[in-house]
């Protein structure tokens with residue numbers, strides 16, 4: 001059954017048109033430009049999805065090879081950007097680092113003309129992983145990593161190689177690739193809408209993407225994958241998880257990684273990432289984290305009819321690949337930048353400034369009081 005969409009948060013109101021994505025059609029589905037997410041996550045590479053979203057069609061083999069080579073050629077960070085990243089304190093949240101990095105790249109390489117929008121978008125796709133990991137490895141390990149990785153064509157492998165200083169195994173590359181596909185696009189979610197509002201003023205791509213990063217950061221949106229990990233990490237058994245979760249529900253707490261603004265019964269991305277989390281759990285010899293996650297899923301459905309969204313099983317999947325929690329939402333950025341940029345281009349192609357109205361709730365008329373007469 002489709003979710004009843006009404007009330008606050010602009011729920012259920014159409015705020016524009018898109019040819020990029022459908023969410024929640026027949027209560028569950030997700031498509032990118034008409035292609036089903038199950039097929040894409042199983043068959044495609046993230047680079048194919050980036051191309052599909054940004055250029056409008058699936059690339060043929062030679063287009064894909066050329067696109068992969070283009071992205072690899074755009075990976076290097078400018079020296080002044082590295083210098084800025086080296087100034088950012090170690091205890092900064094990596095999402096704030098990405099926000100700064102994206103904005104500063106816009107200072108160094110401004111989008112002077114909208115004719116450059118594809119070049120600017122590709123440059124961001126290629127450099128955002130390097131920005132966050134250059135800073136992370138410098139501030140945490142004291143090393144200046146090489147962000148080229150010419151022998152690692154996939155962004156999935158590139159990210160894990162920069163993080164761990166060695167090439168990932170095939171399973172980790174495959175899961176990371178699927179994860180990047182799952183997170184790439186989701187219609188008019190909060191961060192994409194932020195980017196589109198910014199685009200509607202005819203602002204530049206870096207401003208739109210920087211705004212998107214700021215919106216994604218919150219725990220009700222992309223930040224939920226980190227918040228879910230923080231919640232489940234202390235629980236050492238499924239029984240402990242169930243007891244703690246019931247207590248949270250009794251306290252009327254929000255449980256991160258559950259529920260959705262549009263989907264009513266399931267998030268189609270959950271089954272996919274859950275399957276990979278199980279595989280990774282077996283590979284890692286995990287004896288409780290996957291079981292804890294599964295129990296949370298069962299308890300939330302039993303107690304509240306709330307289901308896992310895309311973020312919940314991403315938490316354990318990323319942990320099994322040795323990814324530190326504060327880098328979870330930044331990975332979402334590395335993926336969603338493709339959706340954001342595609343929406344910016346779509347908004348620009350048929351633009352009217354986005355400017356809704358408000359229902360005024362203040363006083364009808366207030367009499368001016370001279371400053372010396374105020375209480």
Ligand SMILES: CC(=O)SCCNC(=O)CCNC(=O)[C@H](O)C(C)(C)COP(=O)(O)OP(=O)(O)OC[C@H]1O[C@@H](n2cnc3c(N)ncnc32)[C@H](O)[C@@H]1OP(=O)(O)O
Nearest residue numbers: 219220221222224253254255256257258259260261309310
């Ligand atoms: C990739 C993504 O961004 S997916 C979303 C990631 N965010 C999270 O996981 C954060 C936790 N989830 C939530 O806060 C919400 O479910 C949201 C923000 C995703 C959607 O919000 P809404 O559309 O307002 O939720 P919805 O209308 O379905 O809420 C219905 C009821 O369920 C409750 N509810 C919804 N989600 C949760 C949850 N995760 N834990 C506890 N209760 C919840 C709401 O509080 C509301 O109760 P009420 O009627 O007593 O106020």
Ligand SMILES: O=C([O-])CC(=O)C(=O)O
Nearest residue numbers: 185186188189190261310
């Ligand atoms: O659509 C939403 O509201 C949030 C979401 O799942 C996403 O952005 O991937």
